Amino acid sequence: MTTMTALIIDDECFAREELVELLADMEGINVIDQASNAIEGLKKINSLKPDVVFLDIQMPQITGIELLGMLDPDSMPNVVFVTAYDQYAVQAFEDNAFDYLLKPIDPARLNKTVNRLLKHEQKTHDLVQSMSPATLDQIPCVGHNRIVIIPTLEVECAFSDITGVQVKTATQQANSQLSLKILEEKTPLLRCHRQYLINVKSIKEIKLLEHGLAEIITHSDFSVPVSRRYLKNLKETLGFQ
Template sequence: MFSALVIDDELLAREELIELLEETGDIEVIGEANNAIEGLKKINQLKPDVVFLDIQMPQITGIELLAMLDSDTMPRVVFVTAYDQFAIQAFEENAFDYLLKPVDTARLRKTVQRLIKADHVNDIDYAQLAPAQLDHVPCYGHNRIVIISSKDIEFAYSDLSGVHIQTATQKTTSQLTLKVLEEKTPLMRCHRQYLINLSAIKEIKLLENGLAEIITASEQKVPVSRRYLKALKERLGFH
């Protein structure tokens, strides 16, 4: 039995797919989401075996959501799409599984059989399809969801309560991991728990024992560990 999450902004399409999935007897739908931001949150919370992901959604598309997932913990993904045959051919050539709207029961059964045959092994390189860089990062702050431009982030850091994003004017919390932010945004590692945007650096104070401290454009302080100081200085042109 596979646990599944269905992400689709169309309520009727979502309900229909959930019903079809549960009728297979091999899929247990443990959650649903009506947009990519909520979908990302539920993927991290519920950790489903497979995600049925609509591609065309407002604000953040299914393809953009793909780039926000950590490759180390990523579930299998089945795309749900109304794309034309040219796009479908691209999915087939790269072994991405997909369902064409409206979902056909026989085609869904093939997808389920493929999941069973794969035995939970995620052998597909979704990076081929996902954007190399994230232009925007979804965040949460004071009972609201905000979409922050990647270039506006001064730094990001993690603590026991999660991953936090700091801009010049606000602090928010993100569902993205530091690893994804490091790989997909302009942020660079400067400490085990901190990432810095090089364009936000106003000053670097060299401290004792090979440590340093960054002062950002908005006068925020960011620690730099010995491990990352050399690479940081090299990126800034100091050798």
């Protein structure tokens, strides 16, 4: 029998423990970890790659819905919402055949959900994508034993290095669990290099170099490379031919 791996993301400790106990009595599913907030949950989704995530909707700072928009559509797990909304509030999910669990969790309803996932009778991927936000207003980051939430509009650039994806503002820099692909698709950041995205409103000057290359200087005097492949698009975006 196929066994699915599961991750539980909920800011309420009691709710997580209750769900862990209920799932422990069911065959075909194994809870491999839990997270108490969306930022921690995002990190564990990326590292553990669970088959299914039981995701609370209402969490502080970043909600479950916002977390959906931060997942890579090519590798995202099945998602089951866990919500304290009453029956009428979740009707919208039910009308779209979107899976959810209502708190307090009914073991019979949970068993039905698990069986459906095991039998692949219901695929939630497309529905998750249809409900996830098209844009990200904030970017969760970690750095120096801290967690920071950076407003997207404050970002000067984002780039990848050996430590992962770095998000830089005029005053700080932190590591993000989001991929450059997600940041390019869901923020105003523009691709200017295979490893760099730039906020065009943060550009102070562009130095044109030899061989069709260029270098961006941001308002905080940070240097961002521009490759030949993306220079033309950057010029057109700024209104230059």
